[in-house]
Amino acid sequence: MASILDIIINALVLVGSGFVFVAALGVWRLPDFYTRIHAATKAGAFGGGLLALAAGCTFMTGVAWVQAFMIVVFFYITTPVAGHLLGRAAYLRKVSVYTKK
């Protein structure tokens, strides 16, 4: 029988992969570089964090929880740094901004 923990893991995996899909969909659909970097950094990092939580709930050992925590922390530290540097490089490079016509 499905326990509450299994239901939580299933929901976390579904929502996490859904957020990863929304990030890729935003990168494909949005009209501008700056809106695309917004989609890629925020939604992608949140999806990865939810899947890390799901993996920690799956294994339920101390090592797995520490690893899930470290994955979330490092991913949430490094993704905004990369996004900020890339946005700054694109701004200095004069990548065009989308304006609604």
Add this chain to the structure above:
Amino acid sequence: MFFNFDGMLFTAVLHPIVAAIAQILIAISFILALLRIIKGPDVADRVVVLDLIAGMLLAYTLFHAIVQADVNFMNVSLAIAVIGFLGTVAIARYLEYRVANKEETGNVQDPGRE
């Protein structure tokens, strides 16, 4: 056979339909990212996809750890989380350096620009 209920995707915790849906979503994400790499008008758009691919690879590795019930795949995703942004940072610094070099020396060689 796309998936079966007690074959490759069977796990103790994940429902097979949930596992199939998650795998399809992540696969479509990779396809959309590759389409943006092909289409992207500037180098910066392609580097955004590079950053996103690191995140999708981390997500798929964690999903694979859950599906296979193997805790060792979490080491892989931890390594991706730590070093996945280095390529993006390196290319961003290189693009900034190239802009600064063009402003200082007047060297207009910039093949990546549209």
